[in-house]
Amino acid sequence: MKALTRKLWRELWQMKGRVFAITLVVTSGVATFIMFISTVHSLEFTRTKFCHDYNFADVFVNLKRAPENLKDKIKDINGVNQLETRVCAQAKLDIKGFAESVTGKIISIPDDGKLLLNRLYIRKGRLPEPFRDDEVVINETFAQAHNLNPSDQFAAVINGKWKKLTITGIALSPEDILLMKAGAMSPDFKRYGALWMTRKAISKAYDMDGAFNDVVLTLYPGAKLSDVIIDNILGRYGGLKKKGSILAEDVGKGLKNAGDEIEKFGKKFLLSECLECDSCQMHQLCFLTFTFPEVTQQI
Amino acid sequence: MSDLKEKFFQVRELTKIYKMGEVEVHALRGVNLELYAGELVVLLGPSGSGKSTLLDIMGGLDTATGGFVSYRGKELTNATDKEFTQYRRFHVGFVFQFYNLISSLTARENVSVVTEIAEKPMVPEKALDLVGLSERLNHFPAQLSGGEQQRVAIARAISKNPAVLLCDEPTGALDSQTGVVVLQALERINRELGTATAIITHNVDIAGMADRVIHLSNGKIAEVTVNKVKKSASELQW
Numbered sequence: 001m002k003a004l005t006r007k008l009w010r011e012l013w014q015m016k017g018r019v020f021a022i023t024l025v026v027t028s029g030v031a032t033f034i035m036f037i038s039t040v041h042s043l044e045f046t047r048t049k050f051c052h053d054y055n056f057a058d059v060f061v062n063l064k065r066a067p068e069n070l071k072d073k074i075k076d077i078n079g080v081n082q083l084e085t086r087v088c089a090q091a092k093l094d095i096k097g098f099a100e101s102v103t104g105k106i107i108s109i110p111d112d113g114k115l116l117l118n119r120l121y122i123r124k125g126r127l128p129e130p131f132r133d134d135e136v137v138i139n140e141t142f143a144q145a146h147n148l149n150p151s152d153q154f155a156a157v158i159n160g161k162w163k164k165l166t167i168t169g170i171a172l173s174p175e176d177i178l179l180m181k182a183g184a185m186s187p188d189f190k191r192y193g194a195l196w197m198t199r200k201a202i203s204k205a206y207d208m209d210g211a212f213n214d215v216v217l218t219l220y221p222g223a224k225l226s227d228v229i230i231d232n233i234l235g236r237y238g239g240l241k242k243k244g245s246i247l248a249e250d251v252g253k254g255l256k257n258a259g260d261e262i263e264k265f266g267k268k269f270l271l272s273e274c275l276e277c278d279s280c281q282m283h284q285l286c287f288l289t290f291t292f293p294e295v296t297q298q299i
Numbered sequence: 300m301s302d303l304k305e306k307f308f309q310v311r312e313l314t315k316i317y318k319m320g321e322v323e324v325h326a327l328r329g330v331n332l333e334l335y336a337g338e339l340v341v342l343l344g345p346s347g348s349g350k351s352t353l354l355d356i357m358g359g360l361d362t363a364t365g366g367f368v369s370y371r372g373k374e375l376t377n378a379t380d381k382e383f384t385q386y387r388r389f390h391v392g393f394v395f396q397f398y399n400l401i402s403s404l405t406a407r408e409n410v411s412v413v414t415e416i417a418e419k420p421m422v423p424e425k426a427l428d429l430v431g432l433s434e435r436l437n438h439f440p441a442q443l444s445g446g447e448q449q450r451v452a453i454a455r456a457i458s459k460n461p462a463v464l465l466c467d468e469p470t471g472a473l474d475s476q477t478g479v480v481v482l483q484a485l486e487r488i489n490r491e492l493g494t495a496t497a498i499i500t501h502n503v504d505i506a507g508m509a510d511r512v513i514h515l516s517n518g519k520i521a522e523v524t525v526n527k528v529k530k531s532a533s534e535l536q537w
């Protein structure tokens with residue numbers, strides 16, 4: 001062994017205590033790092049898989065009212081893959097033992113109970129019966145926040161009418177992994193929840209028979225959002241913005257502004273905007289969720 | 300006698316100016332000097348007279364401001380870094396006042412550090428034998444006296460069989476008895492190996508063992524004296 005090599009080993013041996021401590025610190029640092037990295041990877045993978053398995057939509061469009069037969073027109077747009085029309089609404093909820101105001105976002109389930117997009121993962125219970133208009137499925141975080149279980153009841157003010165609802169199931173939805181009220185800085189599980197009811201029940205309550213006010217769709221891999229200008233079709237039905245509707249440019253701007261959100265949510269992010277709608281002169285909430293097509297492609 | 304021997308070093312009008320901001324320190328102000336093969340010279344002079352500066356330039360540890368130094372006909376003053384390294388590695392040995400040994404290596408291993416990279420080294424045991432330390436091969440510096448440590452440093456310097464040995468106050472940190480032992484080692488190497496040796500010292504008594512004594516003063520050579528009769532190191536006392 002060369003003299004200088006020997007010097008190295010001897011001096012390392014002389015400070016073996018320190019060397020050991022440093023090695024330990026570095027090792028545990030690296031181990032922790034690897035642990036977190038793999039946690040992040042597996043969370044990312046789980047999220048991607050969940051979004052894929054439960055058919056998370058690429059594009060969300062919110063409008064005032066459009067006839068159901070418009071569905072085929074949207075479907076014909078180049079790049080649009082699967083599509084589902086829905087009826088969505090906001091309702092004040094009345095939860096026993098909770099005096100503050102609670103908002104529920106009601107989403108329709110097709111009458112056959114088969115959601116095409118944003119499918120539900122039922123944690124407990126079942127979906128509402130097709131003919132029942134007082135049965136709901138609620139999202140898990142909301143249920144946990146109020147300690148609600150299947151067969152529990154609460155009330156909702158649906159289109160001005162007070163209605164008693166029975167919980168039939170607790171569910172997870174890729175749409176509501178992080179459920180936030182528009183303008184909120186952080187999720188509030190106690191004051192904001194998602195409710196799923198049969199389409200028939202909501203349509204009746206909101207006078208939406210043969211119509212829809214919400215469309216979710218997936219794009220073909222590689223399709224660009226700018227190619228899919230739903231706006232042209234839905235604009236006159238109160239969808240999106242009249243003055244400068246959400247075209248590719250707006251989405252681009254939104255993407256830039258939503259930089260932080262991209263950070264938070266990785267490749268999928270939620271962009272919620274309060275848009276002024278000309279026709280109704282009221283603030284309408286527009287959720288636009290956008291999945292990068294490359295990601296969809298990889299799955 | 301000197302004329303018959305090869306001129307190892309030729310120093311001509313050597314100047315060295317250290318610039319310290321605004322202040323210029325003239326460490327050497329035109330030094331002319333020769334060093335011949337096999338001779339032992341002692342450099343004397345008051346503190347700050349430029350002894351170390353001169354030796355450092357001759358040994359390739361520092362560069363001159365003006366003038367030139369040649370070693371065996373090759374000019375050192377404009378050598379490249381690589382040539383300097385080669386020169387230091389294969390031709391000159393250094394001994395300093397403080398021994399600069401590696402504390403985690405034994406005497407033998409300290410010498411090995413040099414023999415492992417030299418061109419025609421002697422075995423470490425032989426170098427240590429020349430300085431009278433064959434019994435101390437496996438001692439660590441902390442287990443050796445100051446004089447013994449200095450002799451290890453000398454063994455290390457000569458183990459590469461250098462043509463020149465440059466010593467800057469090799470006995471500066473030692474008492475007279477121990478100093479004599481160290482000087483004996485240098486004397487023996489000079490005699491047996493024919494290594495040209497330059498020794499810097501403050502100690503006038505040591506001058507007795509030299510072939511020639513070079514007196515420096517204020518950056519210049521004040522006087523060169525030749526010892527008609529050389530004392531042996533063992534006769535020295537101070």
Ligand SMILES: Nc1ncnc2c1ncn2[C@@H]1O[C@H](COP(=O)(O)OP(=O)(O)OP(=O)(O)O)[C@@H](O)[C@H]1O
Nearest residue numbers: 317319324325326345346347348349350351352353
């Ligand atoms: N690196 C340096 N920077 C600035 N000035 C220096 C430097 N080295 C030496 N000097 C100056 O050069 C002059 C000569 O120094 P040198 O070390 O050669 O003296 P010396 O004769 O060896 O003295 P001593 O006997 O005390 O060792 C001194 O005035 C010193 O202050």
Ligand SMILES: [Mg+2]
Nearest residue numbers: 350351352467
């Ligand atoms: Mg000096």
